[in-house]
Amino acid sequence: MPTARLPMPAKSETGDPLLLTPGPLTTSKSVKTSMLHDWGSRDATFIRVNKEMRERITEAAGGRGTHTTVPMQGSGTFAVEAMIGSFVPKNGKLLILVNGAYGTRAAKICQYAGRAHQVLETPEDTPPDLAKLEAALKADPAITHVLVVHCETTSGILNPVAEIAAITAKAGRRLLIDSMSAFGALPIDAREVTFDALASSSNKCLEGVPGFGFIVCDLKAIEQAKGNAHSLALDLHDQWKVLETTGQYRFTPPIHAIVALHQAITEFVEEGGVAGRGGRYRQNAKVLIDGMRAMGFETLLPDRLQAPIIVTFHMPRDPKFHFQTFYDRLKDLGYVIYPGKLTVADSFRVGCIGRLSPDHMRGAVETVRAVIADMGVSQLGAKRAA
Numbered sequence: 446m447p448t449a450r451l452p453m454p455a456k457s458e459t460g461d462p463l464l465l466t467p468g469p470l471t472t473s474k475s476v477k478t479s480m481l482h483d484w485g486s487r488d489a490t491f492i493r494v495n496k497e498m499r500e501r502i503t504e505a506a507g508g509r510g511t512h513t514t515v516p517m518q519g520s521g522t523f524a525v526e527a528m529i530g531s532f533v534p535k536n537g538k539l540l541i542l543v544n545g546a547y548g549t550r551a552a553k554i555c556q557y558a559g560r561a562h563q564v565l566e567t568p569e570d571t572p573p574d575l576a577k578l579e580a581a582l583k584a585d586p587a588i589t590h591v592l593v594v595h596c597e598t599t600s601g602i603l604n605p606v607a608e609i610a611a612i613t614a615k616a617g618r619r620l621l622i623d624s625m626s627a628f629g630a631l632p633i634d635a636r637e638v639t640f641d642a643l644a645s646s647s648n649k650c651l652e653g654v655p656g657f658g659f660i661v662c663d664l665k666a667i668e669q670a671k672g673n674a675h676s677l678a679l680d681l682h683d684q685w686k687v688l689e690t691t692g693q694y695r696f697t698p699p700i701h702a703i704v705a706l707h708q709a710i711t712e713f714v715e716e717g718g719v720a721g722r723g724g725r726y727r728q729n730a731k732v733l734i735d736g737m738r739a740m741g742f743e744t745l746l747p748d749r750l751q752a753p754i755i756v757t758f759h760m761p762r763d764p765k766f767h768f769q770t771f772y773d774r775l776k777d778l779g780y781v782i783y784p785g786k787l788t789v790a791d792s793f794r795v796g797c798i799g800r801l802s803p804d805h806m807r808g809a810v811e812t813v814r815a816v817i818a819d820m821g822v823s824q825l826g827a828k829r830a831a
């Protein structure tokens with residue numbers, strides 16, 4: 446039974462609970478209303494919007510003139526699978542830096558696609574070991590490509606992409622980046638960081654709706670990728686060639702999601718691009734972390750490893766704390782959080798991305814405080830193995 450101490454439920458601009466999750470996210474009303482039309486896939490307006498969307502993503506990656514953006518239908522994983530299958534040749538070998546579920550998924554993609562691969566793994570709260578990366582590249586000349594996850598959304602850890610790119614380039618190998626949950630909020634500039642391909646999706650930091658991913662590709666590398674793909678639908682080279690020559694997609698495009706991302710990118714540019722978007726997310730993360738720590742919650746990661754995307758908190762040790770009850774009460778009060786997916790610690794996660802402001806985060810913290818009090822939970826420190 447909710448008591449009088451509990452705040453009024455929070456609502457998005459369209460009256461929905463706020464998604465404090467790593468995608469799909471809370472989007473602006475204008476992004477949602479941009480979809481209230483029908484367009485044919487050969488519609489001139491749609492073709493222009495799609496072209497502009499691709500160009501503005503390339504621009505945000507610092508790749509104008511050197512890179513191109515190729516959208517791929519499906520969720521983010523489809524984009525990662527297309528990137529791996531199209532850039533790593535059938536006789537290539539991918540070294541994957543794993544410190545969470547998305548790195549592990551990249552290895553699974555290699556198994557399905559029949560690509561040789563090696564995994565260099567660190568625990569979920571530990572960045573990749575750069576000395577081991579250097580040594581592995583030196584030891585195995587068969588390795589052609591390296592894959593790193595920019596922000597590993599499993600824990601929220603920020604991996605040192607620029608250092609990894611420098612080591613990979615120095616060793617004469619090619620880099621693939623899963624920047625799914627970071628692109629648009631954390632800086633990455635193709636003029637400074639060398640990569641063949643970088644994947645992200647419509648429903649992460651650019652704040653569009655789900656439906657497709659996109660891959661920022663080095664022009665020379667995508668040209669060389671002809672014939673690599675193991676899959677027709679996921680062939681990025683073919684997708685790119687057809688888009689460039691006809692302006693159209695090979696197969697039905699997710700038109701509404703593309704129009705929505707076009708609108709979302711307009712709002713992203715108005716916010717000041719990566720600096721503005723990343724700045725708001727950093728404020729969101731600070732309000733959240735400071736507020737939760739003040740109550741006694743402990744974060745999994747130290748601040749120096751924490752990306753301002755999603756924050757992992759240890760489950761409180763208080764036996765009165767039941768996660769499902771906590772989750773359901775928060776949901777009823779307008780805040781949707783995310784269960785943990787870690788092997789190193791029993792945990793839950795709270796996202797800082799999407800159309801959320803520091804005020805929303807203050808509301809979330811106050812609501813957590815009220816729910817915790819109402820549940821009679823007092824020991825909020827980490828539950829640790831005895």
Ligand SMILES: *Cc1c(COP(=O)(O)O)cnc(C)c1O
Nearest residue numbers: 520521522547596598623625626
């Ligand atoms: C969200 C995400 C993906 C893609 O997940 P989908 O559920 O397929 O959209 C891939 N990598 C990372 C790091 C992510 O955060």
